[in-house]
Amino acid sequence: MPIAEQKKQAANGSGNESGTLDRYSLGERLRQIRKENGWTLVEVAKRSGLATSTVSKVERGLMSLAYDRFMQLADGLEVDVSELFTPEGESFAPESFAITRAGEAGHHETDLYVYDMLGADLSHKQMVPMFGIIRAHDVRDFSEFVKHPGEEFLMVLEGELEVHIEGREPVQLGVHDSIYFDSGMGHLYVSAGKKDTKIIVVCAHSSAARNNVQT
Amino acid sequence: MPIAEQKKQAANGSGNESGTLDRYSLGERLRQIRKENGWTLVEVAKRSGLATSTVSKVERGLMSLAYDRFMQLADGLEVDVSELFTPEGESFAPESFAITRAGEAGHHETDLYVYDMLGADLSHKQMVPMFGIIRAHDVRDFSEFVKHPGEEFLMVLEGELEVHIEGREPVQLGVHDSIYFDSGMGHLYVSAGKKDTKIIVVCAHSSAARNNVQT
DNA sequence: AGCATAATTTTCCTATAGGAAAAAAGTCAA
DNA sequence: TTGACTTTTTTCCTATAGGAAAATTATGCT
Incomplete structure (x- = not known):
């Protein structure tokens, strides 16, 4: 041949x-x-x-x-x-960058929270940063825990936050306190004080995402 | 056999x-x-x-x-x-999480900046979140651009920041403005106002890190 | 236990992996 | 162009990949 x-x-x-x-x-x-x-x-x-x-x-x-x-x-x-x-x-396009001005971010709003997606015009990025306002003040406002493969980082900018992680005791976070955790665990945020809490959240999607998916 | x-x-x-x-x-x-x-x-x-x-x-x-x-x-x-x-x-250990209280983070300080490493007790995480105070007020304070493979996200919490990216015009960022970029590009931060600027930075190290390395 | 069925391992065989060395195809200087 | 050298491709050959099916080993079930 x-x-x-x-x-x-x-x-x-x-x-x-x-x-x-x-x-x-x-x-x-x-x-x-x-x-x-x-x-x-x-x-x-x-x-x-x-x-x-x-x-x-x-x-x-x-x-x-x-x-x-x-x-x-x-x-x-x-x-x-x-x-x-x-x-x-x-992969993430080399040399790319994006600026998001305060208040100009992609907005996502419900009764329980407001999320501004930052750097939304970049695709395939490793991290998904968000600015959030937590309107929920009671865990019972949520029907179920949120969970998604990957890792999550959160810092409180304003107010008092209560972080609920499935199977653990709730954690109180004050201004500039932060938490880093496996977002595959069920989690929820509620404002602990009278006022709504402002936070910054950054998610990283796991490359092992498909691991736990059952089709 | x-x-x-x-x-x-x-x-x-x-x-x-x-x-x-x-x-x-x-x-x-x-x-x-x-x-x-x-x-x-x-x-x-x-x-x-x-x-x-x-x-x-x-x-x-x-x-x-x-x-x-x-x-x-x-x-x-x-x-x-x-x-x-x-x-x-x-890989990141499943179910792990870490809380970092304000001021209790691993401290890293020079004339030009102060960085608090957040969630430092977790290893092998995808993201490296930091709280920073930028003391530098002039690009000439730096001898060279910072660059490291991966992606970087930054949000200004307090003050005014000037972001310098190699080969581009400097960008001014005010409170709650943010930027997301390829940290493989040379970059530098300087405070633009009179006061030092407080920022939050999250780095994600590229899995393709070895790509550009030449031994 | 003893039988039936499902899951795994072995056997057997052909097609391909993959090394050593020869052949072919560049490359470049005089 | 010719010759000396470098780089790539082919050839040839043995060891292994990998499929089909038989043999063996679980795992129930009555």
Whole structure:
């Protein structure tokens, strides 16, 4: 079988529905990384402990490396393996930045709280910062705990906050007190004083998000 | 060769210096994931399109899957491939939380700023939240821009802040104004008014940190 | 226990991974 | 252009991946 045909056969599409790459596209990516660093096949082969021919074949999508060899190669190219599986487009755009003026943020309001989404015009960011006003003053205002995979940070700016975390005693937070916790645990905020409490909340969505999801 | 010996041979250590797993440990992990979801080998085989025998062998470290098959298996187990390469210990401990009272935070002080590290007793968290007081009032107080891979969020709590980002015009931020940006860009903060500015900063370290590093 | 059924492991076999070395294809200086 | 050298591709060959199905080992069930 002529080489050219194998290539064509592998090259039907550069990726699939999910975030993964077929071996042909993966090869292109690996070659690109190698070129960027100005390394030759022989150099990478030496660094990774693989045969030169092997590296060449992988880069052209003629071969699909087994798990352990794959790790070796990634090591030789000095790339973190998980990066190879993160498609380019899903990462935060480098050099991007966004300013959100007080009061100009995307507004989200209910009886229980007001949330201003900050930096909302940036997508794929790791953190979701919000400015919030907690109108709820009683846990019974909520029907259930909030929970979402990831981590959450909160600081009280004004007022007194009562943080309820499922299975724990409520915690009182005053001005400039803060809390950091696993947001996978059920949680709720209520204002403790007479006035509504102003807070700043930053969520980080876990990369392991799919872990606990059951479809 | 008896099966038992192959096992022993593969089981010399459960991981290596870097964050990667050998095929034996990887297998254990995969099996664990499968069990957690209550799936049988046959089910996973069907989901992933691999042969039952293959899945069995992989789980016992008798076989090392090629790249494409590996993706299929991960798909069948409904796990993100990159998660498999993130060692257990490096993730944020579930159910953990930490409260930092105002003024009780880990203090870090220089002529130019004061930083209180919040939630400092938690390790491996995705975000690093800080409360800061910017004493610097002139860009020339700094010898160079600060830059670190990842993303940064900042909100002004008190005073007026001037944010300098390398290659851009300085930005003025008033109380409750905020900014979100790629912290890989050089950046600096100086107080714009007479008084020192109080801010809250949250950094998220990029998982793609090694991307730009050249050794 | 003994039988039935489900889950896992082994066997057996072919296709592919992957190394060593030869061949081919650049690259560049004289 | 020719020759010396570097980089990449092909060939050839053995060890392993990986599927189908048989064999074995749970896990009930009456």
